[in-house]
Amino acid sequence: MPRTTSATSVPIHPYKRHPLPIYVTSLLLIFHSYLVAYINSSFLEQFISATEVGAVYIIGSALTVLIFLFISRVLRKIGNYKWSLVLISLNFAAVAGMAYTNELRVAVPLFIIHLISVTLIFFNLDVFMEEQIGINETTTGSKRGLLLTLISLVGATSPLIGSLLVDGNETAFTYPYLLSAATLIPVIIILLFFFRDFSDPEYNEIDIFSAIRSFWRSVSIRHVFLAHFALQMFFMLMVVYIPIYLTKDIGLSWAEFGVVMFFGQLAYVVFEYPIGIIADRYIGEKEMMGFGFLILIISTSWIAFVTSTSILVWSIIMFVTRIGASLVEVTTESYFFKQTKSNDAQIISFFRITRPLAYVTGAILGSLALLYVPFNLLFIVFTILFVPAMFGTINIIDTK
DSSP states (O other): OOOEEEEEEEEEOOOOOOOOHHHHHHHHHHHHHHHHHTHHHHHTTTTTTTHHHHHHHHHHHHHHHHHHHHHHHHHHHHHHHHHHHHHHHHHHHHHHHHOOOHHHHHHHHHHHHHHHHHHEEEHHHHHHHHHHHHHHHGGGGHOOOHHHHHHHHHHHHHHHHHHHHTTTOTTHHHHHHHEEEEEEEEEHHHHHSSTTTTTOEEEEEEOOHHHHHHHHHHHHHHHHHHHHHHHHHHHHIIIIIIHIIIIIIIIIHHHHHHHHHHHHHHHHHHHHHHHHHHHHSSSOHHHHHHHHHHHHHHHHHHHHHOOOOHHHHHHHHHHHHHHHHHHHHHHHHHHHHHHHHHTOOHHHHHTTTTHHHHHHHHHHHHHHHHSSOGGGGHHHHHHHHHHHHHHHGGSSSSOH
């Protein structure tokens, strides 16, 4: 994935920065994505098995990684503004199509388009965000903190809304997908009104082998990357397999599932901001990262053995897993960007494609595991994979 450089020339016609519209766009895109994120795998399972659902995620994520490696060429040719409009239009068509399709040969391609385009759109948003902030980042701390809190709240409420729209008929995915598609309309309007004059920075193309060599030379960066990679596999597990497991094997209704995920996601609202402050001022990232993995390992293993249909029980389990995820997410990103500089473009670019790489790896492992073990033991398989990441944090040189 390319990295935008800070050493860009000043355009002849200065670009007018619009902070509020980019923040509103961020929230709308989070709502659009999270509204259907936890129902996508169940949508696909109408047509294919859980193992084959993993294979679809493998294909979509692998294509995403491949596109990221060459995205700089596209951005240099047509620019971030036009490319964003293209991707959002494709995504709108794909999600709207998913609302009505009842054929496998249509559903799978549309989902792959959605999976690829929504990931690329968030990268484009990141490019806009960097240019909005400019060089005076010291004045944006409070705004970023507020934005992160709002994003966490939207991320918590969106799955609940999506699940409530599905509840009552497990094949009635029309309404959440239509609402998700409709959310993109104001995003397009905002882009047309406020970002037509966007001045593109210089885009650096990622050299995958150079990036791997660079981060592998630093023991701390290497283990932080692997920790972040393991975390992204946990997210894949939650997005792809938890909805199927809780609604099919455990027997929760979609409304109950939505409530469970809402309380689980609230952990981010409660803990992420304080964790960042504690890591910066008091403890440091290393200990909190290792403790986060310990919580993640213990709580994820609970999923394999709990058979209760109690909303309270599953809400507690999901909340505890997100406490662990919050600790790992904040500390890995904080540590990584403390240890890298603006000229570490290759390492930063490689760090940014961790998510699709983890989705490819996690979906492959999940699909293979389901061929040999019952669904509930899939969570034990992933728990075992998190153990090396936890012990890897021992090798990190702490910032405190």
